Ligand SMILES: NC(=O)c1ccc[n+]([C@@H]2O[C@H](COP(=O)([O-])OP(=O)(O)OC[C@H]3O[C@@H](n4cnc5c(N)ncnc54)[C@H](O)[C@@H]3O)[C@@H](O)[C@H]2O)c1
């Protein structure tokens with residue numbers, strides 16, 4: 113079982129690599145090798161099998177062809193420019209999220225090995241005039257360029273799978289929280305920082321009120337679900353390879369209460385509520401009511417409670 | 433009002449050109465010029481305004497850029513390779529239906545004029561496990577490469593419109609019948625030839641039984657609906673530019689009865705029912721129960737009865 117992670121230097125890619133190193137198997141087979149590719153050669157974890165790291169820009173078809181030349185049994189396609197970037201820089205988003213994904217699919221098609229391909233889509237494919245709850249079968253009506261590019265990726269993965277070019281599985285990720293590291297300029301940044309910063313005794317600003325609801329999953333369960341996604345039998349996927357990855361609908365208040373339950377009352381005092389109309393306008397358009405029936409039936413899971421997300425963060429990610 | 437029809441040499445493109453020539457206005461403005469572009473320079477109808485015809489391959493970005501350089505107020509993007517072709521020749525379909533459409537959208541974006549753009553999608557975007565009736569908001573789950581490529585075009589037209597690069601409208605066409613000319617290798621070919629051939633005193637073979645149902649529109653109403661599609665106010669389109677073009681659900685028996693009502697009992701005697709399992713397998717997977725609510729609300733129409741389709745064919749298309 114020779115595995116490739118494209119976008120292996122990113123937040124989820126790095127965690128997935130560590131988890132694969134710890135498991136040493138995928139789809140019931142021993143992992144013989146793992147290649148991590150990203151714009152710059154990523155870090156590699158310790159592992160009981162060969163790990164290669166390499167710089168590869170997925171917008172460069174020649175680079176993708178040579179990256180994939182050795183032949184892989186399973187590919188995780190995580191490389192993407194994120195929502196705010198794709199909205200601010202239309203051409204970057206089209207190049208990476210659309211043409212980059214097409215380059216990977218085309219390279220796989222021409223290799224003729226039909227690898228398992230796990231593609232990370234996003235709940236950002238949903239939007240516009242559709243009723244709650246959003247189901248696996250709700251029409252994607254993206255209201256961002258990022259969501260559009262992901263929805264196109266979903267369609268391509270379906271067709272390339274139907275034709276037998278790849279054995280694809282597309283998972284629409286919830287917002288992953290608690291994300292380690294620094295705040296970034298994404299509108300969703302506060303959804304991690306209001307937990308992460310206070311747990312490190314730093315102040316955090318929450319730009320929406322405590323009743324604001326959203327749909328979350330911990331990084332640990334996200335990685336677990338990507339692995340389970342790779343392990344589903346193709347025959348169990350039906351006539352679409354796409355599904356919502358399970359998450360939890362939570363208010364800011366519930367998240368803070370969970371942090372308090374795990375870490376005591378002090379961190380919550382470091383959160384300052386400060387209305388930010390620009391952020392509020394963006395995130396209040398986001399949807400939070402999802403029914404991930406297909407993934408649940410196929411064995412994917414959400415966290416039991418946000419207390420788990422907080423605990424996982426403390427165990428896996430909090431800076432020493 | 434300077435208009436461009438890409439795919440202007442095709443069946444619908446030619447009829448649309450003739451209709452625009454007869455109307456001489458679009459969106460309440462006089463038409464000042466019409467350009468018909470296709471792989472080979474198409475025929476031009478007589479018109480009270482300038483008509484140019486030109487050869488342009490939409491897979492060639494440079495050719496598209498120079499085609500669009502004069503600047504157009506309205507563009508009809510009809511060029512496509514059809515279903516059976518895109519399924520048999522995967523690369524052709526991707527090149528024309530996906531990259532060709534992208535070339536047109538990109539050229540429009542970089543021109544910065546935000547032209548009205550009417551894109552012809554297809555009911556082939558639907559398929560798989562979705563309930564009847566199929567509505568504007570049913571998830572596209574295409575089970576062909578053609579349907580996939582059209583569904584991607586829909587998403588792109590929506591995003592390019594949302595961003596103000598074009599003022600797009602996407603119409604999902606029913607099967608157009610009665611299509612003039614010769615039978616072709618499309619699985620749907622019999623849906624026109626069982627009417628067209630008998631009306632010219634020729635035999636026709638019907639490969640499915642008389643109860644077989646499908647969703648149809650006449651070429652005349654199709655062209656009328658494309659024009660109305662161009663005339664809808666952008667503000668009335670909501671958060672998606674896509675809609676099902678109205679048609680009629682009919683059985684083969686109803687179509688034949690309509691022909692008999694218009695043309696007497698002789699033509700029907702020239703239809704031979706001869707089961708063709710290959711064709712039956714393909715077309716029995718097609719859907720026929722649609723609710724085109726959005727287009728109806730916006731003033732698009734279906735034929736009143738299939739008798740109209742037969743009459744239009746006799747008036748507009750039957751060889752002398
Ligand atoms: N984290 C979330 O909350 C979330 C939510 C929904 C979807 N997703 C999706 O999950 C995937 C992984 O997300 P993440 O949080 O790890 O993002 P990330 O930004 O941390 O990682 C993405 C990686 O892709 C790489 N990349 C970007 N352009 C590239 C190119 N041209 N060639 C090669 N590599 C390139 C980046 O360098 C980065 O390392 C992405 O596809 C993302 O869209 C994430």
Ligand SMILES: NC(=O)c1ccc[n+]([C@@H]2O[C@H](COP(=O)([O-])OP(=O)(O)OC[C@H]3O[C@@H](n4cnc5c(N)ncnc54)[C@H](O)[C@@H]3O)[C@@H](O)[C@H]2O)c1
Nearest residue numbers: 439441442443444471489490510511512552554605607608
């Ligand atoms: N007729 C139907 O029943 C039907 C149903 C659903 C959708 N549609 C869609 O409506 C549109 C028009 O259909 P039609 O019946 O007139 O088809 P058609 O095949 O008669 O016309 C399509 C035209 O596109 C041109 N074309 C193909 N590749 C091209 C390229 N690379 N560059 C430039 N031109 C190219 C062809 O030469 C042809 O003249 C198409 O987009 C089709 O997919 C038609």
